[in-house]
Every structure is written in structure tokens, then in C-alpha cells.
Amino acid sequence: MATDVPPRRRRLVITARAAASFDPQGRSVAAARAFVRDTLQGWGFADIVDDAVVLTSELVTNAVVHAGTRAEVLCLRTEDGVRVEVGDRYPERELPLQHPGERPYADPDRESGRGLMLCAALATRWGVEYTATHKHVWFRLDLPDRPVGTRSAGPVVPDQLLPLADSRVRVAVLQIDSADSVSAWNDDAEHIFGHPAEKAVGRPLAELAAWPQTPGTGTGVAEALRLSRWEGSYGIRGADGRVIPVYASHLRVRDAHGEPSIVCLLVHDDERALLQTPTRLPSSDGGQLTEPRAADPFELFIGSPAPDDLEGLLQRTVERARDMLDADAAFLLLATDDETELEVRATTGLPSTRQRFARVPVEAGTSRYGSARMPAVHDDLVAVPGAVPLLEATGMRSVVTVPLKVEGRLTGSLGVATEAPDRYSNEEALRLQFAADRIALAIESARLGELERLRRGSLSFLVEASDLLAGTLDRDQTLALMAQMTVPTLATWCAVYTIADQASDPFLAYVLHEDEERIDGLKALLSRVSPPDPVREAGARPWSEATVAVGGETVVLPLLARNRVIGMLTLGKPREEHFRQEILELADDLSRRAALALDNARLYSERTAISRSLQRSLLPPGSPAVPGMEVEVIYRAAGEGNEVGGDFYDVFPIREGVYGFAIGDVCGTGPEAAAVTGLARHALRLLAREGLSAPAVLERLNAAILDEGARSRFLTLLYGELHPRPDGGALMKVVCAGHPLPLRLRPDGQVSPAAEPQPLLGVIEDLDLYEQTLTLEPGDVLLCVTDGVTERREGTRMLGDDGLAEVLTTCTGLTAGAVASRILRAVERFAAEPASDDMAILAFRVPQQREGDGPRPRPRPRP
Numbered sequence: 001m002a003t004d005v006p007p008r009r010r011r012l013v014i015t016a017r018a019a020a021s022f023d024p025q026g027r028s029v030a031a032a033r034a035f036v037r038d039t040l041q042g043w044g045f046a047d048i049v050d051d052a053v054v055l056t057s058e059l060v061t062n063a064v065v066h067a068g069t070r071a072e073v074l075c076l077r078t079e080d081g082v083r084v085e086v087g088d089r090y091p092e093r094e095l096p097l098q099h100p101g102e103r104p105y106a107d108p109d110r111e112s113g114r115g116l117m118l119c120a121a122l123a124t125r126w127g128v129e130y131t132a133t134h135k136h137v138w139f140r141l142d143l144p145d146r147p148v149g150t151r152s153a154g155p156v157v158p159d160q161l162l163p164l165a166d167s168r169v170r171v172a173v174l175q176i177d178s179a180d181s182v183s184a185w186n187d188d189a190e191h192i193f194g195h196p197a198e199k200a201v202g203r204p205l206a207e208l209a210a211w212p213q214t215p216g217t218g219t220g221v222a223e224a225l226r227l228s229r230w231e232g233s234y235g236i237r238g239a240d241g242r243v244i245p246v247y248a249s250h251l252r253v254r255d256a257h258g259e260p261s262i263v264c265l266l267v268h269d270d271e272r273a274l275l276q277t278p279t280r281l282p283s284s285d286g287g288q289l290t291e292p293r294a295a296d297p298f299e300l301f302i303g304s305p306a307p308d309d310l311e312g313l314l315q316r317t318v319e320r321a322r323d324m325l326d327a328d329a330a331f332l333l334l335a336t337d338d339e340t341e342l343e344v345r346a347t348t349g350l351p352s353t354r355q356r357f358a359r360v361p362v363e364a365g366t367s368r369y370g371s372a373r374m375p376a377v378h379d380d381l382v383a384v385p386g387a388v389p390l391l392e393a394t395g396m397r398s399v400v401t402v403p404l405k406v407e408g409r410l411t412g413s414l415g416v417a418t419e420a421p422d423r424y425s426n427e428e429a430l431r432l433q434f435a436a437d438r439i440a441l442a443i444e445s446a447r448l449g450e451l452e453r454l455r456r457g458s459l460s461f462l463v464e465a466s467d468l469l470a471g472t473l474d475r476d477q478t479l480a481l482m483a484q485m486t487v488p489t490l491a492t493w494c495a496v497y498t499i500a501d502q503a504s505d506p507f508l509a510y511v512l513h514e515d516e517e518r519i520d521g522l523k524a525l526l527s528r529v530s531p532p533d534p535v536r537e538a539g540a541r542p543w544s545e546a547t548v549a550v551g552g553e554t555v556v557l558p559l560l561a562r563n564r565v566i567g568m569l570t571l572g573k574p575r576e577e578h579f580r581q582e583i584l585e586l587a588d589d590l591s592r593r594a595a596l597a598l599d600n601a602r603l604y605s606e607r608t609a610i611s612r613s614l615q616r617s618l619l620p621p622g623s624p625a626v627p628g629m630e631v632e633v634i635y636r637a638a639g640e641g642n643e644v645g646g647d648f649y650d651v652f653p654i655r656e657g658v659y660g661f662a663i664g665d666v667c668g669t670g671p672e673a674a675a676v677t678g679l680a681r682h683a684l685r686l687l688a689r690e691g692l693s694a695p696a697v698l699e700r701l702n703a704a705i706l707d708e709g710a711r712s713r714f715l716t717l718l719y720g721e722l723h724p725r726p727d728g729g730a731l732m733k734v735v736c737a738g739h740p741l742p743l744r745l746r747p748d749g750q751v752s753p754a755a756e757p758q759p760l761l762g763v764i765e766d767l768d769l770y771e772q773t774l775t776l777e778p779g780d781v782l783l784c785v786t787d788g789v790t791e792r793r794e795g796t797r798m799l800g801d802d803g804l805a806e807v808l809t810t811c812t813g814l815t816a817g818a819v820a821s822r823i824l825r826a827v828e829r830f831a832a833e834p835a836s837d838d839m840a841i842l843a844f845r846v847p848q849q850r851e852g853d854g855p856r857p858r859p860r861p862r863p
Contacts, residue, residue, distance in 0.1 A: 022072075030467045047144055050457045054459055089133060179204075181203060206222070229249075313442065325400070334447060343580070377426060398421050505531065630845040634841040635841075658722070663840055783804075792831060
């Protein structure tokens with residue numbers, strides 16, 4: 001006697017693995033997403049890439065941002081799915097417990113536990129494993145059940161329900177080489193697409209293919225060419241520029257030398273039955289055929305096998321409806337979520353202007369025949385113009401439409417039409433309604449599946465878009481990113497208008513088209529059109545002026561940031577295409593993120609400009625030409641974006657024939673040190689021109705610094721007066737208040753200090769400073785530097801005073817400018833890392849007069 005034994009759990013077989021570790025820093029989250037995306041696409045798992053990327057992003061964020069540890073990501077490929085593990089070194093972070101009255105795992109608006117909530121929502125299975133040193137969160141995603149192409153027999157159907165094909169069936173055969181370029185192109189391909197073989201061979205397939213770009217709804221062309229087999233719909237750009245919908249079957253093969261290539265069979269999309277792989281039919285044990293079953297009304301109408309994607313199902317539906325009633329055209333529309341509009345999703349026999357995603361209202365009139373919620377028969381549209389807006393100017397006269405309903409809710413409308421009047425009656429309406437009732441649930445199920453894939457793809461798209469926008473504060477780069485993220489994913493072309501302030505008109509700042517050769521022409525067309533009005537209401541709205549000028553459908557989305565309209569994002573499609581509502585909602589989400597990024601870039605640019613303007617005001621306006629002297633200044637402020645730091649210099653006239661000079665170093669760097677720099681430099685000029693001696697000037701400056709209280713900072717300062725002599729040379733009076741000593745270079749190469757050290761400023765109130773005098777003879781050089789030069793370090797080594805003196809000995813005979821430049825090069829080459837301290841170099845030189853020389857030029861110092 002047989003007994004039922006529970007099936008044993010099948011052992012998980014790992015067929016491939018990939019692992020990576022990521023440091024605890026913000027950019028690791030984006031790197032982990034890229035690693036998982038590349039790994040799964042390389043394995044051919046495009047159907048589950050978006051879910052895996054979203055879950056990995058949340059779990060790695062928990063590890064590197066919240067836990068602050070390295071994240072270890074492991075991808076395991078199995079026969080029917082993938083397992084991803086994310087581990088961190090913080091096992092104390094336990095699983096969030098659900099307390100009474102709380103929602104499971106987490107609140108979506110909180111950071112804590114959100115990754116686990118997403119695992120519960122998206123993953124097939126998931127779990128958390130703890131060890132003494134690690135915590136691992138894992139999730140498993142199974143591949144969707146998709147029929148594989150095996151031979152099978154379909155049911156017997158009437159001839160009128162057989163797939164329709166041209167009397168001369170043409171199948172385009174292409175061969176794609178390992179570089180993804182066309183290597184073979186048959187005669188049928190030339191007939192269908194219009195490209196002769198000599199012009200098609202050698203071109204990348206990506207240039208010819210108009211690949212679906214809706215996020216999350218399909219595999220990209222590059223990924224499809226890497227798979228061993230692929231089957232689906234896309235478009236080929238014909239020689240006349242039109243996109244020709246095709247159904248394709250790809251097979252990856254290799255030649256006798258092992259070189260791979262892809263053989264592509266393509267037919268018109270409405271002839272997909274020629275290539276579409278039938279589903280696998282189940283059989284009983286031992287491979288014996290099962291008993292014939294009763295024909296399913298759904299299969300009788302759609303045919304077996306039924307398309308496994310929404311677009312294929314809709315196209316098959318309109319073709320079957322047209323053939324069933326011997327019509328010239330058929331169309332199918334799906335209702336929006338609020339059931340106020342119907343969106344064209346599939347047509348056959350209608351002009352290209354009646355393409356997908358055009359919208360018509362559900363209620364087109366007051367009579368029962370004006371509502372898409374009820375079946376309607378129109379004997380002659382000439383007698384009732386406007387009754388069916390979709391068929392205007394198409395030549396169709398007799399039409400029957402029926403609703404698609406699921407549980408009493410309107411989900412769409414199916415219609416057929418013919419060019420002859422009085423062709424249809426209530427009998428045809430009942431037949432069509434019967435077919436619509438059989439197909440409505442399958443269409444709604446496929447539509448919800450597509451919306452779910454689109455939602456997950458949109459989430460992944462917005463995560464990556466936010467990362468890119470947050471990675472720059474440059475306005476021009478932000479504009480370029482906005483356009484590149486929308487074209488071609490969301491639109492065929494894009495234009496960004498910016499508004500500087502409320503009184504300014506919108507300015508066309510950036511234009512992008514998926515065909516780069518059309519960018520200039522598009523920009524010229526938009527320049528002749530008045531910019532769209534800056535409306536504050538969120539959401540996309542039509543822009544009729546651009547539609548007339550450019551053609552196709554054009555919408556405008558406001559860029560709103562901090563309660564202000566800072567610009568507009570304009571998206572366009574060609575004449576035969578329309579925007580889906582889901583794409584417009586995704587574009588609206590993107591525009592809000594882009595607007596904030598653009599405004600952040602604007603604020604950063606404004607504050608940078610203000611900062612630089614204020615910093616430049618702290619620098620000397622320029623060094624005067626000192627008669628009989630060469631003067632050179634080189635200044636470098638530490639820190640990105642800083643033009644002024646704690647080091648400062650100045651050379652200025654005190655009175656006729658007398659010049660003051662100073663070089664100093666305020667404690668610290670950055671804006672705080674720069675504030676004391678400004679105080680010191682302006683005070684020196686003012687006090688020196690009052691006729692005070694050098695010690696008196698520094699003593700009063702010391703008192704002014706101490707008066708600053710908590711904001712005061714001590715500083716070192718070398719200050720002096722320069723008295724050029726008419727016969728050559730110069731008399732110098734200096735005070736060195738805690739500053740590195742000035743060095744004097746004589747023509748014979750001898751280097752010696754030119755002053756004695758004295759107390760620095762800003763520390764004690766009573767200073768006893770004194771003045772020292774020296775004379776510079778022709779050929780002498782006086783070098784003054786800040787400690788950013790002498791304290792330049794490489795590991796434990798430091799340049800120091802001795803190193804500086806050694807470099808100066810090599811400067812004999814050089815001009816003041818050449819001396820300063822050589823010192824700077826020596827400092828830069830001393831260490832590989834950029835300088836971390838401010839630097840100032842001030843060089844004076846008395847030129848040597850030679851017999852027969854004319855007047856020497858006096859080069860202006862470089863600030």
C-alpha cells in the first residue's frame with residue numbers, strides 16, 4: 001500500500017559566487033550597488049537586478065553608515081535564483097523586535113530596521129545570522145517562472161484565428177560579432193529596414209536598435225547580446241528614420257575557431273508568431289501524452305502559447321479582435337488609476353499618429369454611447385463626428401467598442417473599426433464583449449506586474465540619480481547630469497531652463513537629444529520659442545508652443561527648491577510617441593531631487609564667490625616699484641578654495657624715498673586666521689604712515705591684537721623700512737618679532753641671518769623691541785619666508801633653516817624672481833603630499849651695475 005511521504009528539501013547547489021568588501025565610508029554604498037548590479041547582469045539575472053540593488057543598498061547603508069564597520073557582500077548563484085549576504089562586524093546590533101501595537105520590523109519613515117522591512121517585502125526568503133564577531137543579513141531572490149522554448153502541440157483552432165502574416169513572409173537575418181557590430185545582413189533585412197548591406201555591415205547594433213528604455217522593464221541591448229538566448233520586442237531605425245517595431249530571436253553561437261557571435265532573426269512585430277517560442281506543455285509520468293482537455297476560451301481567442309509580457313498580450317489581443325470581426329483596424333486602451341482617462345497601449349491598422357500612450361477621456365459625451373464603460377456600436381462615424389476621438393481623420397466609419405472590466409471596475413476598452421459603414425450590429429458587440437471578458441483579467445494581471453517592475457526599477461533609478469546629484473556642487477555639471485539622466489531613459493530630448501531670480505526671465509541653460517547631431521538644431525528651435533511660464537504647481541503640464549515648433553509631445557516640470565521656482569525641466573517625445581503617466585510621475589520625482597541639487601550648487605557658487613571677494617580684499621592691492629631694487633613675492637594659501645590664510649605680506653610706500661615691508665604668520669589657517677591678517681596688514685600701513693619707528697609700530701599693533709580678546713591670535717612678524725640709495729644699494733631697518741630670521745645672500749654665495757630674534761606679538765602686553773640696521777650692497781639678496789617654508793615635512797624629515805640656507809646658496813647671480821621661484825620649487829619637491837600650511841616668500845635684490853649698462857628694468861612683483 002502506497003503512503004504519502006513528504007518531499008525532501010532539495011539541496012541548494014551553488015553554481016557561481018562573487019564577493020567584495022567595502023570600507024565604512026559613504027561612497028561604499030554606491031560601490032556595493034554597482035558590484036551587485038554588474039554581478040547579476042553578468043549572470044543573466046536582469047529580472048531580479050533592481051530588487052537586489054535596492055536591498056543591498058539598504059543593508060550596506062546599515063553596515064557602513066549606521067554600524068560604522070566594513071561591509072562584506074557575497075553573491076551566490078543557484079540554479080533558480082540568487083542569494084546575497086551582507087555582513088558587518090557589529091553583532092550587538094540585534095534584530096528589531098516588534099512590541100505590542102507597533103508595526104513589524106520598522107516604520108518606513110525611520111532609518112532603523114528599514115532594510116529588514118524591505119527584505120520582508122521583496123525577497124523570496126531572508127534571514128539574520130549572528131556569530132561572536134559578525135552579523136550576516138541574507139536574502140534570496142528566485143527567478144520568475146518563465147516558460148522555456150520546447151516543442152509542443154497547440155490546440156486545434158479555426159482558420160480565422162490563426163496568426164496573420166504577409167503573403168510573402170520575410171525574415172531578416174543579422175549576425176553580430178563579438179564587438180556588437182553587424183557582420184552579416186541578408187536581403188530580407190534590406191527589404192524590411194531599407195538599409196543596404198554595405199551600409200549596415202560594420203555598424204554597432206546599438207545604433208540601429210531603438211531599445212526600450214523604461215526603467216526596470218527589460219534587459220538592455222548590451223546585456224541581451226551576452227545571453228545565450230534572448231527573445232522579445234524592440235525597434236529598428238529604418239533608412240527613412242522611422243522606428244520599425246520587430247520581434248526578435250537571438251542565439252549566441254561560436255565558429256570553428258571558438259569566436260562567439262550572435263545570430264538574430266527579426267520579423268515585423270505583428271508577425272511575432274513566426275518566431276515566438278511555444279510554452280512547455282506538461283506531460284504525465286513516463287513522458288506519455290495526457291488526455292486532450294477542453295479548449296480554454298482564453299486560449300481560443302489569444303492562441304496558444306499566450307504571450308508572457310504585457311505588450312505582447314495587448315498586441316495579440318488587438319490582432320485577434322481585428323481578425324475575429326474581419327475589421328480593418330483594432331485598438332486597445334487601458335484606464336488610468338482614477339478611471340478618468342484611457343491610454344492607447346496597442347493598435348493595428350491605424351496611422352502612426354495613433355501610437356501608444358495617447359490619451360482620451362473615459363466620458364466623451366452625455367449619451368450611453370459616449371462612455372467607455374458601456375458597449376457601443378457606431379454605424380457611421382461621419383454622422384457622429386468626434387464620437388471616437390482616437391479614430392478622427394483615419395477613414396474609419398463603422399466601429400464597435402466594449403469595456404474591459406475586472407470585478408466591476410473599468411480597466412480598459414477594446415474596439416474594432418472598418419472603413420465601410422453599417423458593418424457592425426449588437427451581435428458583433430456581444431461577440432467582442434465575450435472575448436473582452438475572457439481577456440480582461442489576464443491583461444489586468446499583466447499590467448499590475450508591469451507596474452510593479454516599473455516601480456522597483458524607478459526606485460533603483462532614483463537611488464542612483466540621488467547619488468550622482470549629491471556627488472557634485474558644480475552648477476554646470478548638475479545641469480548636465482539632469483539632462484543625461486532623463487535622455488533616453490525618460491524622454492527623447494530634454495531642455496533645462498534656469499531662473500536667476502524672481503525678476504529674471506527663464507534662460508535656456510542646457511539642451512540634450514538622444515541623437516547628438518540634432519542638439520544644435522533643437523537648441524535653435526527652442527531659442528525662437530518663448531520660454532514656458534514658471535508655474536509653481538508640481539507635476540507635468542503640456543507646452544503647446546514647443547509642440548508646434550519641435551513636433552511631438554512636450555511637457556514641462558517645474559524645478560522647485562526652497563519654496564521658489566528656480567527653473568523648468570522640459571521633456572519631449574517624437575510625433576509618434578507619447579509619455580506614459582508612470583514615466584511622468586518618475587520625472588516629477590527626479591525633478592524635485594534635481595532642483596534641490598541645482599539650488600545647492602547655486603548657493604555654493606554664490607558663497608564661494610563672496611568668500612573669494614572678501615579674501616581678495618585682504619591681499620595687498622599690488623607692490624610698488626622700488627627704485628634700484630628688485631622685489632618678488634610668492635604667496636600660497638593652504639586649503640581648497642582659500643586665497644588668504646594666516647600668512648601675509650605687504651610692500652608699501654611710507655613717504656617719498658622710504659618703503660615699508662612686512663611678512664608675518666598668524667597662528668592657524670583659514671578664515672579665522674585671515675581676519676587677524678587683515679587687522680595686522682591695515683594697522684601696519686596706518687601706523688607706519690604716522691611717522692612711528694618700527695618698534696613703536698609693532699608695539700601698537702601688539703596692543704590692537706590683545707584688544708580683540710577671545711578672537712585674538714598670536715602672530716610672528718618681520719617688519720622693516722627700506723631706504724634705497726641713489727648710488728646703488730639700500731639701507732634696511734628691521735624688527736624680527738618671533739618670525740623666521742631673514743637670510744642674506746652675498747654675491748660670493750655666503751648666506752647669513754640678517755636679524756636677531758625678538759618676542760612675538762599677541763602674547764604679552766609690554767614688549768621691549770628694538771630696531772636693527774643693515775645695508776644691502778649691489779648683488780645682495782635678502783630672503784624672507786614664513787614657517788610654511790622652513791617646516792615643510794616628509795615623514796620625519798623637515799626642510800628647516802639649514803635646508804633653506806643650502807638652497808639659497810645655489811641662487812647666486814639670479815634675479816629676485818628667479819630666487820623666489822627656486823625656493824618654491826625646492827619646497828614643493830621636498831615632499832610628495834600637497835602643502836598643509838600657508839607659505840609666503842618675499843625676496844629683495846640689489847642689481848649689480850656693470851659698466852656700459854643702461855637703466856635696468858624693474859619687474860613688478862607677482863602677488
